[in-house]
Amino acid sequence: MIKIIINQSVLETAIARKNLSRKELAHNMGVSSYYLGRIINGKIKPSSGMRQRLLEYFKEHTFDDLLPLRNLKMANEQVSDFDTGLRILARMIARAYRQELAEKRATQSKVSNENKEENDANKGNTRDRKAAQVGQDKTGNQKED
Secondary structure, three states: OEEEOOOHHHHHHHHHHOOOOHHHHHHHHOOOHHHHHHHHOOOOOOOHHHHHHHHHHOOOOOHHHHOOEEEHHHHHHHHHHHHHHHHHHHHHHHHHHHHHHHHHHHHHHHHHHHHHHHHHHHHHHHHHHHHHHHOEOOOOOEOOO
16 A cells, blocks of 8 residues: 655755744645644645645645655554664663763762762861860870970
8 A cells, every 4th residue: 555645854844944834834825733733743644635735835846755655564664673673772772871870870989988088088187287286186185295
């Protein structure tokens, strides 16, 4: 079975070149923006009258540019393979992202622990200096001269 579909990228580019919004285009073509949006997004197929109006409005594009023909069986097989590939790719990206996050957390934790140890050491040194200034030992008892 052959199906006529809208080439969304070509149509979106044609709309942008005419400096129109989808709403303006729908108004100019005498249809609702909801109806036009559903056609552009592939939710419904355009009627023959709508196909004709699109071709007349975008004269610089051919029928094959705007409304390519698809063999449904072939298109479904390609989508199936394409979807499988996308799922695999999405899993790979998600796995890499999780691994990157884990590595960042480990690095941040390590840096945080190093900073804490450094701060603790600095506090100890500060305490020792203050104690020496007031004549106390490390435990805070008064030094005997």
